[in-house]
Amino acid sequence: MKINIKNEEIRSERVLRIEEIAGENIFKCYQCGKCSAGCPSADQMDLLPNQVVRNLQIGKVDAVLNSKSIWICASCFMCWTRCPRGVNLTALFEACRQVKLRENIDEVGLKQTIQEAEEMDIPQIAVISVLRKLTS
Amino acid sequence: MEVSYFPGCTLKQTAKNFETSAISSSKLLGIELKELSRWNCCGTVYSLATDDSMHHLAPIRNLIRVQEEGSKEVVTLCSMCYNTLKQANELVRAEPDRLQKLNDFMYLEEDYKPDLEVYHLVTYIKDNVGYEKLKDKVTNPLSGLKVAVYYGCLLLRPDSIKLDDRENPRIMEDMMEALGAEVIDFPYHNECCGSYHTLGKRDLVIERTNKIISEAKLDGADVLVLSCPECDFNLDHRQKNTLEKYPSFETMPVLYFTQLMNIALGGDLADCGFELNYIDPIPLLKDKGILK
Amino acid sequence: MKRIGVFVCHCGLNIAGSVDIDKIVEEVSKLNHIVYVKNYIFLCSQPGQQMVEDIVKEHNLDGFIVANCSPTLHEKTFRNTAIRAGMNPYFVEVANIREQSSWPHSKEKKKATQKALLIIKATIKKLVKNLDYHSKRVDLTKRALIIGGGIAGIQAALDIADGGYEVVLLDRQQSIGGHMAQISETFPTLDCPQCIMTPKMTEVGNHPKIILRTYSEVEEVTGFIGNFTVKIRKKATSVDWTKCTGCGECIAKCPAKPLSVFDCFLSKGTAMYRDFEQAVPSFPVINRDACLYFQKGVCRICEKVCPIDAIDFEQQDEIVEEQVGAIIIATGYDLMPMSEQGEYGAGKYKDVIDGMQFERLLASTGPYAGDVKRPSDEKVPDSVVFIQCAGSRDPESNYPYCSKVCCMYIAKQALLYKHNVHHGQAYIFYIDIRSTGKGYEEFVQRVQEESGVIYIRGKASKVFKRGDKMVVWGVDTLTGQTVEIETDLVVLASAMIPSSGAFTLASKTRLATDKYGWFSEAHPKLRPVESVTGGYYLAGAAQAPKDIPETVTHASGAASKVLALFSNDFLESDPIIVQVDPEICNRCGYCEAVCAYDAVKLNSKTKIAEVNEVLCEGCGACAATCPSGAISHRNNTRSQIFDMISVATEDYKEITTKFDK
CATH class of the missing domain: 3.50.50.60 (FAD/NAD(P)-binding domain)
Structure with missing residues (x-):
């Protein structure tokens, strides 16, 4: 449970890239935690939404990109609409997903997804959403 | 009155009953939902990456279709379609450069001029018919039916597209009351159903379904009313899986608002398409004396 | 002006270290109008000032320049010297050769000397055009109005009244006490307001110098520092307070039970009410919105039970006027x-x-x-x-x-x-x-x-x-x-x-607030109890959120400012302000819009701009804004400023002349 905070990781290229894709300044966040308190999926996450932002603030990009949280977020916009500082966490999560997807690292397999969808008679919007959100 | 109508894919497949009940009940209110002669996928999820224009092509292309038909308004039913179309419309209004880029890319299409409005059917009815008149047209009031209104995420968030106050909305509640139903206080009204995780992370959705339906039960609801085929699948069809995981789970019928509206306005029962509901609402509706 | 003296200060080595003083004295002596030039190691010292005074008298100077430090430091010092020497103090000008020359050019003696000389020459050019202005005396009403009777208003009222001056304490509620009266116990000592505040309220009620005006609101404020006229609306209480003894019989028998405002709507009160048991004054009022008689025309039980016939259903709002010299805003928060x-x-x-x-x-x-x-x-x-x-x-x-x-x-x-x-x-x-x-x-x-x-x-x-x-x-x-x-x-x-009504009061008093409605102080650090407009002071949470100790401190600060104001027998206005040439004024009103002090106004009839000499702070914003040039700043006229510029830039004359052609 110990990390080294390093100058070169704070505001590193990778952090700036995530901020750029999200169009957001992570230092607006003052870590009140209201995002996590209201997040409907927080109980399934390994990093709470505020912890995702915190890790980005201290430059720990890998902790975020390797987390389950960024894939569990379903973009319900609750965090953003209630954030007292108006930090668009929804976009930050999307940016984190995008960073991985743009390296062609898919979160789910295409074949398996389609197969499951057909078996279950899943609504079309769910199928397309999964493909859009979780594959490159 | 006639208005352009964008159905979206799911209303033609797993949620046909949402469409048939909407068309039928709208007609009873004097609204002709005129389906766009050509349309494509709405894009489903609004892209949140600032450097991504590609994923806005689909919604904007649909708005061009509306424009081609000379219409200034388009009505949607599905929450996802509504959210994506409306957010994309707001985006190109706020960012002319982005609009230019999209128009340039779709050079075979006519340019989109972002002067049309995307409506959800609820808003359209409230603005164009009014709940007083709606009430007058009710022939079969939903008396004694305790309704929990469920908005989910995409009708209330983000602020730029919200139908009503994002924390304590009344627009669907007032509609249900106009139809004669009793609306209960349902604090889970704006929680998330788990959305597309129904595919791949089924357990996550089961947890959500369990919480949302159980809370509605606790609050005294007979039925849950919603406006999204995704939420409907998770909260209705996934009750099967929820029951498998939690044997003491108590099921509850989940209905599209249009199904209840169709009943209250005296529409053809066939248009409600109750056979597509997983938890059959008919026994309850009969028990309440709403259906004979 | 014919006889000008120039005094050059060494400021130890601060000036003399980089400015060639002898050269300055030599050059300045050659200039027109200059009858005497003298240098000294520390002009601001007592012997230095004495020397200046003696020379002014001896050589019958009609104006002088001190070439020294910034005018914010010693302009006033030498104006006082001039007064002692029997000269108009506004014929003293400062040539700042320290901050503007010797310090920034400390390692360039030649440049520093040359620039110091230009500064002095420019200042002489200005001084010769100075006119003979004198300050004016304005009467001062030594009475204060305090708007808001919470702990801030109470503290300020007692401080000023104890200082011997009359105070009008106004509150829109039935009683003074404000929010502090609602509080259970106060942190961190856990004193209850009944123990620590009620004695102060009683003291206010009994103080011979405090006039209580509760159930009253400000209707209109006119005038300026030292001379305000305030119209106050005394809302109809429906009880004749001159007769009432506060026995409470009417309250006990009142059958109408609206929710209690004092209890934040958590309990039922009565239509005939006082805010709370220890209310000051103790006389009740009728809440007409809840009263059965006013709403339904029946009841009048209070009238029947009142032993001294004090109930007056016919009472109307009344407008009273108060003359005051200072106003404290203590409207608090919600x-x-x-x-x-x-x-x-x-x-x-x-x-x-x-x-x-x-x-x-x-x-x-x-x-x-x-x-x-x-x-x-x-x-x-x-x-x-x-x-x-x-x-x-x-x-x-x-x-x-x-x-x-x-x-x-x-x-x-x-x-x-x-x-x-x-x-x-x-x-x-x-x-x-x-x-x-x-x-x-x-x-x-x-x-x-x-x-x-x-x-x-x-x-x-x-x-x-x-x-x-x-x-x-x-x-x-x-x-x-x-x-x-x-x-x-x-x-x-x-x-x-901010308390509801803060925006309304701000517009009636024309006081500045921030966008949330908190009243703005004159300076966030150094003038926290004064408003931007003269004669208005701020006490407590009307300015920003504050707890009780801070509110009391702030209120006493405001009171001390009022007491300092009242220690004068009259107000003296600085004559170095703006003036309007009515023949040039084109009635556009830009001056009124830019004035931060509410000092320039268009005359209601002629529409010509007029300056209130007491309120004007001499900032010059209107003079700079006036498109027709009708407003000028006394002793800083356009011609004086251009004269100074042309002297200061004389090295560049050739270039500018070319440019002009």
Whole structure:
């Protein structure tokens, strides 16, 4: 449970890239935690939404990109609409997903997804959403 | 009155009953939902990456279709379609450069001029018919039916597209009351159903379904009313899986608002398409004396 | 001006170290109008000033220049010297050769000397065109008006009245006391307001120098510092206060039971009411919106039971006028409306209340005489959840600022709740604990150690009802887990906002506020109790959120400023202000729009700009704005400024001449 905070990781290229894709300044966040308190999926996450932002603030990009949280977020916009500082966490999560997807690292397999969808008679919007959100 | 109508894919497949009940009940209110002669996928999820224009092509292309038909308004039913179309419309209004880029890319299409409005059917009815008149047209009031209104995420968030106050909305509640139903206080009204995780992370959705339906039960609801085929699948069809995981789970019928509206306005029962509901609402509706 | 002297200061080596003083003296002596030039090591010293005074008299100078430091340091010093020498002080000018020459050019003696000489020459050019202006005396009414009778207004009123001056203390409520009277006990000492404030209220009521005007509001303010006329609306009380003894018989028998404003709508009061038992004055008023007679034309029981026939249903609002020399704004604060916090179910659920409502529940004078019961069903709450920063520090949806008092009063409320309900459990959701006053941090530590309060570090996100319980969703950021608590009662530390009516008062007084309605101080650090407009002072939370000790300090500060003002027998206006040439004025009104001091106005009939010489601070904004050049700044006229520029830039004359061609 110990990390080294390093100058070169704070505001590193990778952090700036995530901020750029999200169009957001992570230092607006003052870590009140209201995002996590209201997040409907927080109980399934390994990093709470505020912890995702915190890790980005201290430059720990890998902790975020390797987390389950960024894939569990379903973009319900609750965090953003209630954030007292108006930090668009929804976009930050999307940016984190995008960073991985743009390296062609898919979160789910295409074949398996389609197969499951057909078996279950899943609504079309769910199928397309999964493909859009979780594959490159 | 006639208005352009964008159905979206799911209303033609797993949620046909949402469409048939909407068309039928709208007609009873004097609204002709005129389906766009050509349309494509709405894009489903609004892209949140600032450097991504590609994923806005689909919604904007649909708005061009509306424009081609000379219409200034388009009505949607599905929450996802509504959210994506409306957010994309707001985006190109706020960012002319982005609009230019999209128009340039779709050079075979006519340019989109972002002067049309995307409506959800609820808003359209409230603005164009009014709940007083709606009430007058009710022939079969939903008396004694305790309704929990469920908005989910995409009708209330983000602020730029919200139908009503994002924390304590009344627009669907007032509609249900106009139809004669009793609306209960349902604090889970704006929680998330788990959305597309129904595919791949089924357990996550089961947890959500369990919480949302159980809370509605606790609050005294007979039925849950919603406006999204995704939420409907998770909260209705996934009750099967929820029951498998939690044997003491108590099921509850989940209905599209249009199904209840169709009943209250005296529409053809066939248009409600109750056979597509997983938890059959008919026994309850009969028990309440709403259906004979 | 014919006979000008120039005094060059060495300022030790500050000036003499880089400016060639002898050269300056030699060059300046050659100039027109200059009859005497003298240098000295420290002009500002007593011998230096004496020397200047003697020379002015001896050589019959009609103006002089001191070439030294910034005018903010010693302009006044040498103007006083001039007065002692019998000369018009506005014929003294400062040539700042220290900050503007010797310091910035400390290593370039030649440049520094040359620039110092230019500065002196330019100043001489200006001085020769100075005109003979004299300050004016204005009468001063040594009476103060204080708007708002909370603890700020009470403190300021007593301080000024004890200083020997008359005070009119105004409050729109029936009684003075304000919010402090509603509070249960005060942090960190746990004194109750009944013990520490009621004596002060009584003192106000009995003070021979304090005129109480409660149930009254400001209608109109005209005039300026030292000479305000204030129209006050005395709202109809429906009780003749000149007869009333405050026996309370009418209150006891009043059958109409509206919700009590003083109890934050948690209990029922009466239509015939006084704010609270210890109200000052003790005379009641009729709430006409609730009175059966006024609403339905029946009842008049109060009239029947009043032993001295003081009830007056026919009474009308009355406008009275007060002449005062100074006005203190002490209008205080309110809490933000509950309806603005939808996610917390505020305004929707009876058992979600704000901090002031919980004060009333804790107060021995409250709805249940100090027993804590929740509003919905009068159940004693087994637990209470407090939510900090409810609306504060929330620029996105509510207010960006910190309300400053909530950390402390919530800690206090948790402690008092525990004193009251021994088995009870308090939870406090917080972001940071701000406990910066004397004894505050120690108090919070005591609460944490002794009362078993659980502080949960994270902001709550949602409050809703489940059965007869309230459910709070929050997060414990310290363990990194989300939290759900079922509780009986939720208390929101709602943001403080300016008292309702602050904007109306600001427009009536033309005082500046920030966008939230807090009254603006003249300087955020050095003039915190003065408003930007002369004669208006600020006391307490009208300026920004404050706790009681800070409010009292602020109020005493405002009172001391008023006392300082009243220590003068008349006001003297600085003549170096602007003046309007009515023949040139084109009535555009730009000057009125830019004036920060409300000193320039278009005449209501002629529409020509007029300057109030007392209010004008001489900033020159109007003179710079005036498109027709009708406004000039005395002794800083356009011609004087251009003269100075042409002297200062004479080295560049050739270039500019070419450019002109």
